Amino acid sequence: MKLVGALSLFLTATSAFTVAPNGRPTSTSLSMSGVTRNPNFSKLAGGYLFPEIGRRRNAYLEENPEMADRIISLGIGDTTQPIPENILSGLVEGASKLGTKDGYSGYGAEQGKADLREKIASTLYNGLIEPEEVFVSDGAKCDIMRLQQMFGTGVVSAVQDPSYPVYVDTSVMMGQTGLQDPETMQYENIVYMPCTAENEFFPDYASLPRADVVYFCSPNNPTGAAATKEQLTDLVNTCKERGSILVFDAAYAPFIRSEGVPKSVFEIEGAKDVAIEVNSFSKYAGFTGVRLGWTVIPSNLQFSDGSLVRDDFNRVMTTAFNGASNIVQSGGMACLEEKGLEEINTLIDYYLENAKILKDTMESIGYKVFGGTDAPYVFVQLPEGQKSWDVFSDILEKAQVVTIPGAGFGPGGEGYLRLSAFAPRDNVLEACERLKVTMA
Amino acid sequence: MKLVGALSLFLTATSAFTVAPNGRPTSTSLSMSGVTRNPNFSKLAGGYLFPEIGRRRNAYLEENPEMADRIISLGIGDTTQPIPENILSGLVEGASKLGTKDGYSGYGAEQGKADLREKIASTLYNGLIEPEEVFVSDGAKCDIMRLQQMFGTGVVSAVQDPSYPVYVDTSVMMGQTGLQDPETMQYENIVYMPCTAENEFFPDYASLPRADVVYFCSPNNPTGAAATKEQLTDLVNTCKERGSILVFDAAYAPFIRSEGVPKSVFEIEGAKDVAIEVNSFSKYAGFTGVRLGWTVIPSNLQFSDGSLVRDDFNRVMTTAFNGASNIVQSGGMACLEEKGLEEINTLIDYYLENAKILKDTMESIGYKVFGGTDAPYVFVQLPEGQKSWDVFSDILEKAQVVTIPGAGFGPGGEGYLRLSAFAPRDNVLEACERLKVTMA
Numbered sequence: 001m002k003l004v005g006a007l008s009l010f011l012t013a014t015s016a017f018t019v020a021p022n023g024r025p026t027s028t029s030l031s032m033s034g035v036t037r038n039p040n041f042s043k044l045a046g047g048y049l050f051p052e053i054g055r056r057r058n059a060y061l062e063e064n065p066e067m068a069d070r071i072i073s074l075g076i077g078d079t080t081q082p083i084p085e086n087i088l089s090g091l092v093e094g095a096s097k098l099g100t101k102d103g104y105s106g107y108g109a110e111q112g113k114a115d116l117r118e119k120i121a122s123t124l125y126n127g128l129i130e131p132e133e134v135f136v137s138d139g140a141k142c143d144i145m146r147l148q149q150m151f152g153t154g155v156v157s158a159v160q161d162p163s164y165p166v167y168v169d170t171s172v173m174m175g176q177t178g179l180q181d182p183e184t185m186q187y188e189n190i191v192y193m194p195c196t197a198e199n200e201f202f203p204d205y206a207s208l209p210r211a212d213v214v215y216f217c218s219p220n221n222p223t224g225a226a227a228t229k230e231q232l233t234d235l236v237n238t239c240k241e242r243g244s245i246l247v248f249d250a251a252y253a254p255f256i257r258s259e260g261v262p263k264s265v266f267e268i269e270g271a272k273d274v275a276i277e278v279n280s281f282s283k284y285a286g287f288t289g290v291r292l293g294w295t296v297i298p299s300n301l302q303f304s305d306g307s308l309v310r311d312d313f314n315r316v317m318t319t320a321f322n323g324a325s326n327i328v329q330s331g332g333m334a335c336l337e338e339k340g341l342e343e344i345n346t347l348i349d350y351y352l353e354n355a356k357i358l359k360d361t362m363e364s365i366g367y368k369v370f371g372g373t374d375a376p377y378v379f380v381q382l383p384e385g386q387k388s389w390d391v392f393s394d395i396l397e398k399a400q401v402v403t404i405p406g407a408g409f410g411p412g413g414e415g416y417l418r419l420s421a422f423a424p425r426d427n428v429l430e431a432c433e434r435l436k437v438t439m440a
Numbered sequence: 441m442k443l444v445g446a447l448s449l450f451l452t453a454t455s456a457f458t459v460a461p462n463g464r465p466t467s468t469s470l471s472m473s474g475v476t477r478n479p480n481f482s483k484l485a486g487g488y489l490f491p492e493i494g495r496r497r498n499a500y501l502e503e504n505p506e507m508a509d510r511i512i513s514l515g516i517g518d519t520t521q522p523i524p525e526n527i528l529s530g531l532v533e534g535a536s537k538l539g540t541k542d543g544y545s546g547y548g549a550e551q552g553k554a555d556l557r558e559k560i561a562s563t564l565y566n567g568l569i570e571p572e573e574v575f576v577s578d579g580a581k582c583d584i585m586r587l588q589q590m591f592g593t594g595v596v597s598a599v600q601d602p603s604y605p606v607y608v609d610t611s612v613m614m615g616q617t618g619l620q621d622p623e624t625m626q627y628e629n630i631v632y633m634p635c636t637a638e639n640e641f642f643p644d645y646a647s648l649p650r651a652d653v654v655y656f657c658s659p660n661n662p663t664g665a666a667a668t669k670e671q672l673t674d675l676v677n678t679c680k681e682r683g684s685i686l687v688f689d690a691a692y693a694p695f696i697r698s699e700g701v702p703k704s705v706f707e708i709e710g711a712k713d714v715a716i717e718v719n720s721f722s723k724y725a726g727f728t729g730v731r732l733g734w735t736v737i738p739s740n741l742q743f744s745d746g747s748l749v750r751d752d753f754n755r756v757m758t759t760a761f762n763g764a765s766n767i768v769q770s771g772g773m774a775c776l777e778e779k780g781l782e783e784i785n786t787l788i789d790y791y792l793e794n795a796k797i798l799k800d801t802m803e804s805i806g807y808k809v810f811g812g813t814d815a816p817y818v819f820v821q822l823p824e825g826q827k828s829w830d831v832f833s834d835i836l837e838k839a840q841v842v843t844i845p846g847a848g849f850g851p852g853g854e855g856y857l858r859l860s861a862f863a864p865r866d867n868v869l870e871a872c873e874r875l876k877v878t879m880a
Contacts, residue, residue, distance in 0.1 A: 009694040009781060009788075010564040012669075012702050030740045031713035034683020035652040037743035038592030041752045048758040051550070078546040088539040091767065095535045098730070099528040106518040106728035106862075110491070124450040138578055138731075138762070145760035149585070152478030153593065153615065169759045175593065212475040229452075243474020254449040263452050273471035288546035289766035290538070291578075300470045303477035312481045318488040319609045320585035322578070325765050326729035327531065341449060348449075422546075 040175045043187070049165045049408045050076045056393070057402050067400050072431045074358070074419045075402035077221070077376060081350060081424070083286045083331075084343035090334020091290070094327040105326050110318045112136025112294070113329050119336045120294055128266045129296050133310065135317055136332070138324045139293040140251050140280040141166055144215075146316045147247060147276065147295070148174045150309075151213055158191035158211030160203055162222055162406055162413030164249065167215040185411040194412050197381060201225035201370065206238045214239055217249035219256060222409045222418040223379045224355075224371015226261045232268050239274045245301070245309070246275040251293075254284050255348055256374040272298040276309070283376065283422075284344045284351075285335045292328045351376045354428045355421035361432040362419075365440040376421040379406070384415075391417055399434035480615045483627070489605045489848045490516045496833070497842050507840050512871045514798070514859045515842035517661070517816060521790060521864070523726045523771075524783035530774020531730070534767040545766050550758045552576025552734070553769050559776045560734055568706045569736050573750065575757055576772070578764045579733040580691050580720040581606055584655075586756045587687060587716065587735070588614045590749075591653055598631035598651035600643055602662055602846055602853030604689065607655040625851040634852050637821060641665035641810065646678045654679055657689035659696060662849045662858035663819045664795075664811015666701045672708050679714040685741070685749070686715040691733075694724050695788055696814040712738040716749070723816065723862075724784050724791075725775045732768045791816045794868045795861035801872040802859075805880040816861040819846070824855075831857055839874035 046052060053075050061068055083091070097103025111117065117131040137143045144166050151157075153175040159167045171177055171190060178188025186192050191211040193203030201223045205214060216235065219226040227235070239246045248265035256263050265275045280293035297310040324332075334340045352373075359372035362380050372378035382391055388405030395401050395417075404420070406413030423431065486492060493515050501508055523531070537543025551557065557571040577583045584606050591597075593615040599607045611617055611630060618628025626632050631651040633643030641663045645654060656675065659666040667675070679686045688705035696703050705715045720733035737750040764772075774780045792813075799812035802820050812818035822831055828845030835841050835857075844860070846853030863871065 009785060010703055011566055011568075012696070012700060012707055030742055030746075031738075032683075032742045032744060032746060033685050033714065033749075034744055035591070035685050036594060037745050037747050038590060038594070038752065040592060041590070041755060042747075044755065048755065051758050076547065080544070080546065082541055082544045083538045085539070088535070091535040091538065092532060095528070095531040095767065095771075098523045098531065098726070099525065101522055104520070104522045104726070106520060106726070107516065108729055126451055128451075138765070141762050142760060145589070149589070149613065150478060150481070151475070152480060154476060154478070166759060173589065173756070173759065243472075245473050245475050256452070260452060263450055267452055274473065286538070286544070286546070289548055289763070291762060291765045298471075302470055302472045304472060304474055305477050306470075306472060307477050307482075309473075312478065315481060315484065315488065316613070318491050319606060319613065320582060322581050322731060323729070325578070325731045325768055327535065327767055328765055331535075345449060 040173050043172050043177065043179055044169065045180050048169060049404070053402065053404060053408070057396065060396055070400040071402065072400065072423060072427045073402040074423055074428075074431055075404050077283060077420045077422050079283060079286045079288045079422050081286055081347055084347065086337060086339040086343055087285055087331055087334045090340070091327060091331035094330025098327070108323045108326055108329070110321055110323050111314065112324065113326070116329050116332050119333060123336045125264065125266060128264070129272075130299065133296050133299055135295045135297065135313065136324050136329065137293045137295060137321070138291040139282060140249065140278045143278050143293060143295045144247075145170050146321065147278070147313070149320065150312050150316050155212035156189060156191060156210075158193055158205065158208070158214045158244075159410070160195045160216060160220060161192040161411060162195065162409030162416070163215065164217055164221045165409060168410065192410065192412065195220065195223060195225065196412060197368070197370065202227055202231050205235060210242045211244055213247055214244050215247045215249065217251070219252045219371070219375035221252065222377055222404065222406060222413060222416070224373075224375035224377040226256050226258065226374040229260055229262050229268070232262050232265065236265070236268045236271050236274055240270060243304070244274065246271075248275050248277045250277055251280040252283060252375050253279070254344065255352060255376055257352065258374050261374060266296070272300060274301070276301070281332060281335055284348050286347060287331070290328055290331060292324055292332050350425070351421050354423065354425060357428055357432060358419050358421060361435060362439075365436055367439070372421070378419040378421065380417045380419060382415050382417060386415070388414055388417055395435070395438055399431070399438040401431045401434055480613050483612050483617065483619055484609065485620050488609060489844070493842065493844060493848070497836065500836055510840040511842065512840065512863060512867045513842040514863055514868075514871055515844050517723060517860045517862050519723060519726045519728045519862050521726060521787055524787065526777060526779040526783055527725055527771055527774045530780070531767060531771035534770025538767070548763045548766055548769070550761055550763045551754065552764060553766070556769050556772050559773060563776045565704065565706060568704070569712075570739065573736050573739055575735045575737065575753065576764050576769060577733050577735060577761070578731040579722060580689065580718045583718050583733060583735045584687075585610050586761065587718075587753070589760065590752050590756050595652035596629060596631060596650075598633055598645065598648070598654045598684075599850070600635045600656060600660060601632040601851060602635065602849030602856070603655065604657055604661045605849060608850065632850065632852065635660065635663060635665065636852060637808070637810065642667055642671045645675060650682045651684055653687055654684050655687045655689065657691070659692045659811070659815035661692065662817055662844065662846065662853060662856070664813075664815035664817040666696050666698065666814040669700055669702050669708070672702050672705065676705070676708045676711050676714055680710060683744070684714065688715050688717045690717055691720040692723060692815050693719070694784065695792060695816055697792065698814050701814060706736070712740060714741070716741070721772060721775055724788050726787060727771070730768055730771060732764055732772050790865070791861050794863065794865060797868055797872060798859050798861060801875060802879075805876055807879070812861070818859040818861065820857045820859060822855050822857060826855070828854055828857055835875070835878055839871070839878040841871045841874055
């Protein structure tokens with residue numbers, strides 16, 4: 001085999017072994033190593049939720065290829081509107097300047113560029129937090145795993161049930177849990193905090209077993225519930241009393257339009273004593289594919305031995321991460337300019353109008369609906385006895401609309417269906433027409 | 441406190457608690473949680489190497505602020521040349537199109553865009569691997585942690601000594617090790633494979649205790665040694681015999697210019713039976729700040745229970761990662777066009793010429809020097825008895841040149857100094873003049 005030109009940059013022209021004429025290596029039989037599989041991975045039941053949804057959608061399309069153009073996704077919370085002008089110019093300039101001698105930059109601080117950390121602290125938190133408490137990242141999902149990495153194997157985690165599946169899945173992967181009970185669908189050694197219509201989707205943590213780390217997302221994914229100031233004050237106080245660390249996921253906070261509902265946990269007095277906040281530009285700046293988020297770790301928060309949580313998170317960030325892309329951080333700066341914030345506001349208006357259309361439609365055909373006012377998710381209560389995965393399949397087959405079954409977010413989500421408001425308006429309107437037929 | 445305009449997107453106008461006139465919260469006293477610190481973090485001796493180098497440099501500059509303009513970095517391997525035209529246009533277009541209805545994209549596959557996976561497999565590996573074996577990521581450092589996450593707590597890791605500190609540090613963080621022995625500076629339960637001038641920097645793994653996972657970087661960081669085809673064949677065969685998984689770090693492979701030296705482990709017959717390859721665009725496309733890498737997991741590689749390694753890595757990628765930035769992946773595609781590969785080649789020429797200058801200079805003043813021909817690192821052997829951290833400090837103080845002490849890469853690096861060839865040419869030449877004075 002002769003390799004020519006630039007290819008020899010990556011392969012050595014004289015050393016490759018026999019390759020079949022199609023370029024494929026000749027042997028591909030299975031090869032068993034002597035390395036034991038990480039036992040925590042065998043505890044995981046099924047794949048991660050969203051790829052699983054995609055798999056089922058693709059399986060449907062394989063059997064029904066004529067439906068490819070008809071399919072509409074109200075599934076994964078994936079933004080669809082183009083990035084607005086000012087924010088876009090931040091990204092484009094961030095890329096362009098890398099071609100110039102003065103504008104080029106290599107490795108930045110793993111914690112993020114100083115100007116962006118400063119801007120987040122001053123513009124978004126009005127000085128409630130310090131720049132050195134901000135860790136800029138490639139997104140909230142990745143930060144949750146890095147937090148788990150920091151907490152390690154020995155902690156007990158509590159989650160809202162239902163909730164974003166990353167909290168539970170990463171707890172399992174880290175070895176914090178036992179097996180999943182096939183009856184309850186709950187993992188051993190996770191504290192599930194029921195969030196149902198009965199308790200207005202706000203958990204009663206004080207009545208449940210203590211956890212070391214309490215994951216709490218508001219507005220919640222998938223229920224769309226946003227905790228009030230009183231509720232959040234209670235939760236912060238309970239965590240303080242029980243010595244729990246609260247990981248507050250604020251990824252949807254700017255969607256809150258109701259008066260007086262907190263958008264950051266640090267609006268609650270005493271929160272810096274117990275809380276970490278995870279955040280993301282994904283959903284309101286159109287950055288789901290661009291990748292930018294941040295996590296706030298208060299400098300005063302300690303483990304039980306007096307060591308600083310911030311120091312250990314800093315060790316994770318510097319050792320296992322190399323900073324968010326410099327191009328993307330430049331886009332983040334543009335988001336936080338006055339014009340960028342206005343553009344974000346306009347995007348949120350658009351998606352919240354979608355949510356209202358979905359909510360009104362489902363209510364008009366007799367469903368009880370939650371969320372959708374302070375959140376881009378509409379959580380639809382199904383009639384008694386209907387299983388959410390069955391309803392998901394039914395809607396996919398009859399209406400070619402992709403939704404997410406509530407059970408995908410934990411056992412507490414059974415009996416509900418999540419609709420995402422991130423589709424283009426036309427698709428939302430068309431989906432509503434079909435859902436009126438299929439679900440009425 | 442009244443919040444106005446866009447600020448209310450992120451904070452609730454009516455609910456913030458009392459903030460001091462400077463905007464700072466009124467209480468910042470320490471707060472001890474009841475959460476036990478992850479014991480693995482207390483095993484880590486000191487901070488991560490490269491921030492520690494930066495800390496010492498900054499401490500020096502604080503005491504000698506008049507030297508700020510004089511300082512030259514031959515320290516961290518951070519690219520300094522602007523991104524060339526074709527690759528840059530890929531990045532800029534990747535950003536620009538997000539502002540259009542047709543060009544916008546949100547979440548991509550967590551494993552990377554299909555076209556980029558295909559292009560990596562076909563262009564860089566000439567079909568030796570399949571697209572579905574390629575996992576595109578935000579860099580090799582992050583992938584090493586994700587591999588550790590997959591392997592878990594129960595494995596024994598082997599590392600070249602000296603080596604890139606991420607292998608050992610992440611093994612410690614995952615709980616695979618015991619404490620560091622203050623005499624030998626080695627962590628308990630890590631297999632250190634000595635790589636010294638005596639064995640031409642190639643380890644004799646067969647004579648050492650078996651490890652589950654063998655981390656091997658060629659060309660090596662920091663020694664600059666590139667393993668020959670015979671050496672690599674031996675290593676692959678030994679790993680196969682012992683049932684070890686070889687994690688081959690090829691981040692510097694395109695710097696290899698010697699005839700017949702492999703640039704990918706998959707050039708070795710049988711490597712797909714034992715090896716994973718970690719790779720990165722950082723060092724040769726100028727992407728240290730842009731963030732793009734990939735990891736190849738052969739589809740036939742199994743754990744001892746017959747489960748596929750690729751499936752568990754896929755679970756990590758989908759659950760704890762959300763894909764490399766779509767903008768950056770567009771830049772990756774441009775790297776792999778004919779023009780992009782030529783640009784990469786030119787950048788490598790430039791940095792290798794730097795390496796030659798550094799190597800020649802150090803040899804001219806009587807040092808024994810390794811690396812620097814097939815690698816962007818020059819590894820200088822210090823006179824008997826000199827400690828590398830002392831020499832580092834001495835050069836910083838007398839010549840205002842930042843280097844990296846060999847001991848920072850593991851106990852086997854003691855007695856050596858690493859010089860990076862990534863500085864601009866002028867800086868390299870000036871540094872050489874100063875080193876001739878200071879080190880002669």
